[in-house]
Amino acid sequence: xxxxxxxxxxxxLTLLSRGAQGRGGAVLPLLFFLAVAMLFPFAVGPDARLLAxxxxxxxxxxxxxxxxxxxxxxxxxxxxAGFFDQWALRGFSEEALLLSRILAHWISFGIPLMIAAPxxxxxxxxDAGQLLTVEIGLLLGTPGLAAIGVTIAALTAGLRAGSAxxxxxxxxxxxxxxxxGAGSLQPDGEGGLALLAACSLxxxxxxxxxGGAAIRAGRE
Amino acid sequence: xxxxxxxxNDIACRRGDRILxxxxxxxxxxxxxxxxxxxxxIGKSSLIRILAGLLRPYAGTIERIGALALTDERLAxxxxxxxxxxxxxxxxxxxxxxxxxxxxxxxLLDVPVRFxxxxxxxxxxxxxxxxxxxxxxxxxxxxxxxxxxWSCMAQVAINAHCNAGGAVIIASHQPLSIERVQTLQILxxxx
Numbered sequence: 001x002x003x004x005x006x007x008x009x010x011x012x013l014t015l016l017s018r019g020a021q022g023r024g025g026a027v028l029p030l031l032f033f034l035a036v037a038m039l040f041p042f043a044v045g046p047d048a049r050l051l052a053x054x055x056x057x058x059x060x061x062x063x064x065x066x067x068x069x070x071x072x073x074x075x076x077x078x079x080x081a082g083f084f085d086q087w088a089l090r091g092f093s094e095e096a097l098l099l100s101r102i103l104a105h106w107i108s109f110g111i112p113l114m115i116a117a118p119x120x121x122x123x124x125x126x127d128a129g130q131l132l133t134v135e136i137g138l139l140l141g142t143p144g145l146a147a148i149g150v151t152i153a154a155l156t157a158g159l160r161a162g163s164a165x166x167x168x169x170x171x172x173x174x175x176x177x178x179x180x181g182a183g184s185l186q187p188d189g190e191g192g193l194a195l196l197a198a199c200s201l202x203x204x205x206x207x208x209x210x211g212g213a214a215i216r217a218g219r220e
Numbered sequence: 221x222x223x224x225x226x227x228x229n230d231i232a233c234r235r236g237d238r239i240l241x242x243x244x245x246x247x248x249x250x251x252x253x254x255x256x257x258x259x260x261x262i263g264k265s266s267l268i269r270i271l272a273g274l275l276r277p278y279a280g281t282i283e284r285i286g287a288l289a290l291t292d293e294r295l296a297x298x299x300x301x302x303x304x305x306x307x308x309x310x311x312x313x314x315x316x317x318x319x320x321x322x323x324x325x326x327x328l329l330d331v332p333v334r335f336x337x338x339x340x341x342x343x344x345x346x347x348x349x350x351x352x353x354x355x356x357x358x359x360x361x362x363x364x365x366x367x368x369x370w371s372c373m374a375q376v377a378i379n380a381h382c383n384a385g386g387a388v389i390i391a392s393h394q395p396l397s398i399e400r401v402q403t404l405q406i407l408x409x410x411x
Binding site: 004007015080081082085088090219220 | 269272273274275276287288289290292294295296297298299309310312313314315
């Protein structure tokens with residue numbers, strides 16, 4: 001099964017990170033993430049103490065919004081083009097397909113965000129310790145964001161105005177990740193990282209099943 | 221090719237509030253071609269999806285021995301990829317070893333799929349199914365968009381598949397010129 005799934009995963013990863021067929025690739029969320037980090041100091045002023053106190057939260061909000069950006073191209077185009085039907089005929093379970101897609105989505109947006117985080121940290125004058133916590137937090141939290149994103153993409157695929165609805169649905173579901181991610185940067189907030197990881201794991205465990213059921217229900 | 225068999229027992233098909241088909245049974249075995257005929261909207265495509273296991277029948281059961289291949293109006297080929305790579309993706313998944321039956325596509329292999337014409341796309345879909353090595357073919361309007369020559373060639377390929385021990389179910393409102401085809405008028409089962 002894993003062997004047969006490999007070409008599917010490679011295709012997912014290529015489409016999501018390089019972008020084609022109206023899929024923007026990994027660059028778009030990355031630039032968006034940096035743009036938010038760049039805009040924030042303009043909006044609140046260059047006071048380093050204020051920036052350092054609020055910066056980590058901004059990074060998390062930016063990461064969340066960057067994860068929402070590619071939602072409408074995660075599942076919908078392949079559903080529309082008949083790929084999921086063809087995979088189903090070949091005995092692939094929707095759960096395995098979505099797991100591959102979550103992994104590909106995470107690699108194409110989570111890892112670029114972690115690479116861009118030091119730059120954002122510079123713009124928001126976070127110190128090295130805070131940056132380290134942000135990076136660990138992103139490492140633990142972005143898989144959860146990817147899982148929630150793919151589930152919602154599967155749920156809203158085929159709906160009219162699905163992409164707008166997807167964004168709206170994602171925000172409340174990702175709140176726990178945001179709270180624990182940003183909270184881990186407060187003094188004595190290290191416990192937040194453990195809760196962040198727990199939220200991610202729950203999302204990862206549920207997502208393939210919820211998304212798979214959504215795709216099957218969409219066929220009726 | 222291994223023996224294959226697709227049996228539908230007493231199928232009913234419902235779309236929305238309407239029951240389209242009721243009490244339909246059919247059996248297709250190695251070497252047989254069944255033509256599901258009928259006017260637009262009678263439920264041919266829904267029936268194909270039921271037979272493929274993608275749609276749950278409102279009533280009845282499906283039994284199947286052997287792998288399935290399906291082509292419908294959705295191509296399942298990446299538009300930005302060249303035809304060779306797009307077909308190659310499915311060949312990798314199917315672990316197909318034989319050469320792609322060419323369907324006149326040899327000159328088009330380096331053309332991105334989104335630049336292909338309607339008829340060329342249809343031929344690409346048939347090439348995908350021919351390369352899949354699945355014994356049972358479900359073809360939904362396989363001749364739509366094909367010119368006379370390629371319509372003929374497609375039917376030759378379908379016939380050849382059956383000679384090799386495959387089974388084919390074709391949903392089409394167009395008449396077929398294959399001799400051994402058994403026609404099933406869906407209108408007779410309309411609810």
